[in-house]
Amino acid sequence: MSKTVQYLSQIAAYLQVPSGKITFDSFSLPVRTHNNTSVTGFLNIILAYLKESKLDVLLGKTPEDKAEIYQWIEYADLYLQRPNASQIINEHLPRLNGVLLKKTYLASNKLTIADVVLYYVLLSVMANISHIEKEKFVNISRWYDNLQQDDLLRQGNSLINFNTSFLCIIAPAHH
């Protein structure tokens, strides 16, 4: 649950809006209170941030864009918040890697709030996986490296190294 608070604060900081007071209701859903209004739910809070920021271009233009964005935020909320790092690496990264094979960004073809949310949710995992794993999830590495070039998004976190010259030579010798 503390991770939820952390992700929401990071997203709010990127959007340059106040994160507000974040608590949890009796069902453990996150509640954000600001200026005497409350919103409940991970996606709901992010939508509220977007409304307050000037960056609602991040919601995409068409209904299809919106739907894809909502989908990724719900995916992060449902599937990525609770498991530990190795579960994420074993179960979810392969899936994400497959999806990113044919995409530069998660939804539509430019940066949206979906990429922003997943950047923060996956930060600690990406910072700690090995070089071999970065090679294995090459599409995620490409997408993530692209995202982290944006200073505003990175917010002072150090750049994760995706340099492939550390990687082992895989070609076998033949006799």
Next chain:
Amino acid sequence: MLTLYTNDTNPAALKILIAANFGKADVNLKILQVNDKSLEEPKILPYLEITTNRGIFIPNAAARYLYPPVTSEHKCEHWIAWESTILSPLIIHIAGNTKSDTIKTSLNSCLKYLNENVKDRIPLVDNAIQVCDIIIWSTLYPLHKDSNLAAEYLSEFHELNNWMKSFGDRKEVQNALAKIKINAGAGAYVALASGARCTSNVAVNLSASNITQSPQHAVEAITADEVKAAREAWFSDAEKLPPPKDDIYPVLPKPGEKNILITSALPYVNNVPHLGNIIGCVLSADVFARFSRLCNYNTLFICGTDEYGTATETKALEEGLTPQQICDKYFEVHNSIYRWFNIGFDYFGRTTTPEQTKTVQEMFLALNNNGFMQIQAIDQLLCEHCNRYLADRFVEGICPHPGCKYEDARGDQCDGCGKLVNAVELINPRCKVCSKTPVIRNSQQYFLDLPKLEPLLLHWMEKSAPGWSHNASVIAKSWMKEGLKPRCITRDLKWGIPVPVEGFQDKVFYVWFDAPIGYMSMTERYTKQWEKWWRPAADTKVSLYQFMAKDNVPFHSVMFPAMLLGANKNYITVSHLMATEYLNYEDGKFSKSRGIGVFGNDAQDTGIPSDVWRFYLLYIRPEGQDSSFSWVDLATKSTKCNSELLNNFGNFVNRALMFAEKFFNSFVPVMKLTEEDFIFIAREMKGYMYERNEGIRFFFRKS
């Protein structure tokens, strides 16, 4: 034209179809299996395809797209969040027949909350049906439809029942139900979970403070196929099982059958084995070998003593015997100890055999011919006082690796940092026997060209490492990351296998070159057809399982495979490298010289039967981290043996028998199993398969 791909009877698909009807969108329905090969990542079902390149794989997002909220979007979103993170996971757990009261209570409070909000059948938000109503209704539908579950959970919630009924009567809903049939109860929720690729990650978000964690392991939701398999297995005849194989000699691999070759690391003949050695190597391998034979696999379990090297030479001088006599004497010690422990080797051999000499020399020549040997002149330490070149284990000094400075680093490996050391690099070296400083002499030796073998080794390791125990692959990977250097494989010593090259005949092979080849020569002593195991035919698949303590991992994961691959004779390589951590003795280390620990015959001398020792050692097998032998643990009432075997398992058996006697007149009654029972069986079997790594502890938790 939109297409909805889904697995059968999935309520998430129902929700999307209903939303499409309200939103007046046309949706084609296609039913697939969950593991259909045409599915692309993320392979989650149901999947709403918008165009060939675009689609939505989260059902609520799809429903929202088809029928967006009309008013009060944030209230709708609140309900949707409640459904996806709270209600849905709870219902899936319930349908999976959880016995947890906490979960049942939580579902109850959810339904109560919902009941309060649907008074008078009014929709949830702003008196108009919105997507949140559709979403929640569809998730509850299978529960409502199942008479048992409805009776258990919905009977007191009249408002909710009415709401379910009236919403269900709507034409949009009826139309959707006509397109896709949704089973009642568990069947639908199993489909929901397997389509969503639900794992324990989508954990139940309980509001109670004593949250019970869903299981650590990621057992996937049970698919309908697995339930079917469980049902068929339950009803099939015991006679249909294959008969156990006869004990034949020799055991040979057969094409089309499962062939398992098992080795445990060869104990050095001079060292009396202690409990740590026993659990780390022979006992672990023995249990696996017995399991393998029970499964009717062709199983061969080979081990023996590693006998060459200076330690034996020195001991021989001390005791006034020849090295061969020393080996004979200590071989018997090992043999009798393992026999007492009931270790079921197919063959327990020795390295001092003609077969070993022949195989080692052949391996060397093969590697040499294939260009993987180099000759270099190196410095070796000669103790003039003892008049012998000092083998690595006979030199000690300060570890040369930067930052280590461990004072008792040995001549081959530093116990402080674990890194390999070249004896000549030690700072302030001293001869272990006489403590004088040895001098350096220059001598030509053969080196195994590991850097040349590195690409081959990496490629092989990539494929093999997934089968290894976690600590083994970590150790091996860190070795490879450091980069390989040529390893010296010959020495100027007397007791060993001579190098078959002109000018080198007075040199012998270094113990780490000859020892692993011992596995092969001992197999040869077992049967002349040994090559069927070590160089299997193309149609015969053999899996090699190697058991050892973690300090042996570098040699079995790098050196030995490099030799086997470089020889290019189609030797099998290890597919499962099982390494244990260290067993401590009452939180300290075993030490023969200081008399600390349980060695050799000590275990037998206590009078405690070997089965008790076996059980206890296996229970404390150091798998993920070091563990500790404790007398208190072993011996007193509150221990593993009494508490686990007697109070836990024994008690369970006793309870079951008493139950049968009391309620069923000592007969096992005919059983009629329901769908939930088969789901339970399928889940337990799956958990059992996955949990085998946890060993004995899993079974005790169950009972």
